[in-house]
Amino acid sequence: MSLLREIQDAAIDSKTDLASLLRKCKVLAARLGSEEFKSWVDSELSGYKNVEDLPEYRVLHVTSKGHFSGAFGSGMNNADIPMFCLPEKFRETMSRSNMMEPVASIEALVSKSDGGTAQEPWNPDFVAMVGQKIYQGMNCMQAWKVIPITALIAALDEIRNRILNFVLEIEAQDPDAGEAALNSSPVPPEKVNQIFNTYISGSVQNVATGSHSFEQHATNNDINAELFSQLLEALQSVNQPEITVPLCNNVEEMRSSQGTQSFKEHYQHFMSLLSNHMTVLGPVVAPFLPALAAIVP
Incomplete structure (x- = not known):
């Protein structure tokens, strides 16, 4: 079985520990001659030294x-x-x-x-x-x-998914890339780098496509920041901490996770907590709900 297929099978099989899967990826990185892929694999295997380098x-x-x-x-x-x-x-x-x-x-x-x-x-x-x-x-x-x-568990699963997507794309470029001699570059380095950025680092998704979109994003963040601040103030005005403290925590979670997939989960949790106390909190929170729902991806 080829190295690419071994990695694919290991990524799919949840019983295969990630360290073993990543060591196979380290061999592949050497054969592809990809320093970026090798560095990511080493960080996942040995741990990250700097917070700034952590994937999301x-x-x-x-x-x-x-x-x-x-x-x-x-x-x-x-x-x-x-x-x-x-x-x-x-x-x-x-x-x-x-x-x-x-x-x-x-x-x-x-x-x-x-x-x-x-x-x-x-x-x-x-x-x-x-x-x-x-x-x-x-x-x-x-x-x-x-x-x-x-x-x-979700973070570990994300690593498997990224490896699987990366290897499938490499196989599409050259099915024999995993059996190549060390540093022989079976796939052009610029193509490997593009695939890595797309499926592993995710940096392609973080690049603004135009100044207008970037300005709009910044404007939306400013509006959302004001929304969350006002919502927290409204909740804090209700003198029942046994009810409002969990909700305020949830609002902080939504504020810090906006723009990510986890925002929807935090929003649903907020609405679930709110539904148990609508008699008390409904009149206070109702003005903010339409704007809050608009942020949900």
């Missing part, structure tokens, strides 16, 4: 929870932490989890889980800095980011 599928949108203590033995455990309680400059950072680890580590985490969530602890210094500003009269003793295991 490794940046997860998360919520946070914590344990709180108050006067006279009062306290709350596993309480939601609203992002709007944090200083604005930290909200984006605390709303995401950067998965820098090798794929083998992520797969091990998924295999040991019960399908629920994983945790990423907050820095203790940061907890000490903001701990008294979250819930009135209470101090945060411990906090962590909540990472859905389903998000990790």
Whole structure:
């Protein structure tokens, strides 16, 4: 069986661990003479060293929870932490989890889980800095980011899909490319680079096609930012934190995920939570719903 077909079969078979699949890809990268593909494979195998180099599928949108203590033995455990309680400059950072680890580590985490969530602890210094500003009269003793295991599974699945698409396109160019001598360039380097950018790095999709489109996108983002800010203010005006805190967290998730596929999931969750409290929140939130629905891809 050719190397290209071996990679295809391994990508399709969920029982094949990703590390083994990626090592096959490393051989293919050498035979194609593609430094870009080799670098991506090495990063997935060994982990990413810089946050700036992370692909978007490794940046997860998360919520946070914590344990709180108050006067006279009062306290709350596993309480939601609203992002709007944090200083604005930290909200984006605390709303995401950067998965820098090798794929083998992520797969091990998924295999040991019960399908629920994983945790990423907050820095203790940061907890000490903001701990008294979250819930009135209470101090945060411990906090962590909540990472859905389903998000990790989706990230791993995305790697398989990108490899499969890349290899299928290489095979379309030259079915024997996987058996070529090292650095013999069976497929022209510029073509390999184009296929890599299209199916692996995704950079082709991030290039603006014209200045008018870019300006329109920026304008829409400005309008959306105002919408989310006003919606948060409206929710915060309702003095029932047991109802509004989860919704405010969800609004922060929508704000940080706009323009991505996960926005629709966060929007649906928001509407599901809202439906349980329409009597209280309906009059407050209703003016924002048409504009919010218009953002859904």
